[in-house]
Amino acid sequence: MAQPDILVRNVTAVTVDPDRRVLDRAWLAITGDRISAIGTERDPEPAGAKQVIDATGMVAMPGLIDNHSHAGHGLVRNAGAGVDTWFQACEEIYARGSTPAFWRAEARMVQLERLRGGVTTAMTLLGGGADIYRTDDPASGDAHCEATIEAGLRTFLAVGPGRPPFPRRYRTLGGDGAWHDTEVSFERQLEVSETLIDRWNDVLGRGTGICLVMPVYYARHVAEAEDRRQVMAMGEAVMDMRRRKDVLFTQDGHRDGSVALARDLGVLGKFALLGHSVDLTEDDFTALKETGASIIHNPSAIMSVYARCPVPELIEAGINVCLGSDAAAPDRGYDMFRHMAQCMHYHRRHFRDPAYLPPGKTLEMATIDAAKALGLEHEIGSLEVGKKADVVLVDMRKPHLYPPVMPVTRIAHFANAADVDTVIVNGRVLMRGRKADHLDANAILDDAAEQAALAFERTGLTHLLDEPQEFWRLARQPLPAS
Structure with a gap:
């Protein structure tokens, strides 16, 4: 030997x-x-x-694999007194309060958290939350990928167009030190996505993979013929790039018939990883079996509070299901051990049967099944x-x-x-021994704190960092005043 x-x-x-x-x-x-x-x-x-x-x-x-998360969320963790205000904070900060330094600081902090938790491969959207992807310019994606290389882990960065109407408005810090509002078209977001693919797509080598993303659409979005035509045109453009560049495709937030609609729009295949996927219909199951797309279950996510991803039923139907953290905000992190335990208890409670999702199967969902969803089961997992x-x-x-x-x-x-x-x-x-000598943890954390504070100050959202008195004594946090 x-x-x-x-x-x-x-x-x-x-x-x-x-x-x-x-x-x-x-x-x-x-x-x-x-x-x-x-x-x-x-x-x-x-x-x-x-x-x-x-x-x-x-x-x-094997190294744990987290197949759904959001870049940026690490620096808006805990913000806001409720889900609605948190989503608003994401949109404001990602589109109008962030700089490449923000995305670099967030990625460095998250990669340190992942490393300490044994997560060696991940997929993360460059923004999201409110379908805001920072693809107005390559600089934000460049900063994230540079941080990935520094950490030594593997990350697929999901980039693509946001939700119409276009153009979308982004705010950037110019070389003159002033902030500038820019109108960003669908075509520009695709152009930036292609640039990032050409620069960084080498997940088995440098550790920086790139995949494409586009918003999830529901029946109400395509009820009118013109709306359906526009959505189909978006899907065709994204799929054309996906085929040309041979990259993966992911979506965030499927539910109640949207998987079948995605099939009808022509955006599903073995290359596709579909996040959340709750309240699935019989037609959704048929679409998954026809196309070979994988489901990403996020048991700790807010969407799993609102509705349920039918994981045992999907597995028994022969559909590949893997795990994601949906981290790092507003109320969860990157500890995939925690998400494995949550997954087991979540579905056992639903069926009132502790035999569901035994430990081995759940570990598979965070390792080999996750690798299969990435098309990398012969390399990792x-x-x-x-x-x-x-x-x-x-x-x-x-x-x-x-x-x-x-x-x-x-x-x-x-x-x-x-x-x-x-x-x-x-x-x-x-x-080794929980020490990562190639990373300066204190400097990473200090930088993250500074960039988060700057982002909240720029957007006038520092009040969202105050914990309300309603967090105490009450059994349920009251709804915000209308």
Whole structure:
């Protein structure tokens, strides 16, 4: 056996491979950016590894994959006293209060959070919330991708047009130091998206993937013939670019017939990942089976409070379902262990049956099923020889993770982001003993605080950072005055 660069030894390996093997007292060899060998105590370890990691008391698992989140949300976390005011804050800040420095600071902070939680691959929309995507100029996307490379993780950045009517108004800080309002057309947003694809789409190499996004449409949006014509023209333009550039496509907020409508508009296929997808109809199920599109379940999201994504039913129908955090705001983060636990309890409560979504299946949704949704199941999502060396070591010698039996159950039910000890991505050790020496955490956090404060000041929304007295004593927060 060739001399490996890294040898992880004395570990319990939860491989999520085709046989779903869990190997006690195992070792993993990494050469370059790939897993070069996996064995147990019965197999001779390769000699001469340049770096040896003794993982006694730890579980090795594939890097977690978060297939739905929003860039920008990290710096508007908690803002507003209610969901409506929070959405308004997103729209104002993303379109009129943000700069490339804002997007860079937010991405650096989020990537640090992901790294510490064992999330090695993610998909994130460049804005969203109110369908505001910062594609008026490449600078915001450039800043996000630069931060991704600095962190060493993998991120698909979803870019594309916002919701009509066009043109949309964006505010930018010019070279003269003054703020300028710009009218941005649908064509301009597509042009910027194509530029970002050409610059950054190399997720297995540099870690910066680019995919396309467009708003979700419901029947009411296309009730009139002219409205349907305009929406179909938008879809055709986005799909033309998707085919030419061979990129993925995602949407945020499907529900109640919109999946079937997306099929009819011609925007679905195995390349598509559909977020939320609640209250699905029989026709929605048929559309998913016909097209091979994947569903992204976000069990901790507000949309999962309003309605339910029928995850067990989708899985039993043969439809691929993966997990997303929908992070980082207004009330959740990037801890995929937390979202796995939420997923299990959410659907068990619905059916009043604790047998639904067993731990192994739920872990699959955050690893191999998520990789399949990205079209990368042959590269990431499991610990297998020849795959990319994306490995997370979870420290299991903790009271909440004992006794030391049934590692899959302990990971899915009881572990959290703070239990992640070591993260390896692309064969590079990014964190060891919870220390990421290539990142200056204090500087990242200070920069994030500064850029968030500036964004709220620019938009006159600093009052949304005050916690109201109505958060105390009451069983339900009162509705805002009309």
